Amino acid sequence: MTAQNSLHILPRKRTRFRGMVESILHHKNPEQSRILLQDIRLLISGKSVIQSQLFYLSRKFQTMDLQLGDQVEFDARIKPDRKGISSNSIRLNYPTKIFRYNSETERLLF
Numbered sequence: 001m002t003a004q005n006s007l008h009i010l011p012r013k014r015t016r017f018r019g020m021v022e023s024i025l026h027h028k029n030p031e032q033s034r035i036l037l038q039d040i041r042l043l044i045s046g047k048s049v050i051q052s053q054l055f056y057l058s059r060k061f062q063t064m065d066l067q068l069g070d071q072v073e074f075d076a077r078i079k080p081d082r083k084g085i086s087s088n089s090i091r092l093n094y095p096t097k098i099f100r101y102n103s104e105t106e107r108l109l110f
Contacts, residue, residue, distance in 0.1 A: 014075045016043040017092065018101055021070045022052065033057035035066070040092065043073060053091060060098045071101035 019037035027033045035057045040050040055061070066072065076092035083091070 014077050014096070016073060016075055017041065017049065018043050018071060018073045019053075021066050021068055021072060023068065024057065024066065025054075026057075030057075035061050037072065049078075050090065050092065055092075055095055058095075058098075064098070064100055066100065071103075072098060073101045074098040 017040050019040035022036040022038040025034045025036065033056070034054045036052060036054050038052045039048065040053060041048050064072075074095040075097045076095045078090055079093050081089055081091040
């Protein structure tokens with residue numbers, strides 16, 4: 001399956017994902033600090049979408065006091081990767097509604 005075909009089978013609207021914090025890169029200029037998430041999966045199906053991707057270390061990420069290995073859930077848009085910031089031919093843009101995932105509190109909603 002080509003990269004173009006895999007992009008077509010993924011949702012086009014903002015979708016929920018889960019990834020693991022691999023590293024947090026602090027820079028002397030806070031606007032250039034980044035966070036590396038690995039094993040990013042679609043939350044609804046569990047399908048692996050991207051092996052790893054860098055995101056800006058936004059205020060929300062900073063206030064969560066994340067540690068290496070923490071699981072994070074977030075909403076993001078799927079776009080083609082033309083800049084090479086992702087490990088695949090797609091990337092996730094504009095992460096919002098970011099929460100630390102805690103498997104102990106997961107429960108059925110019905």
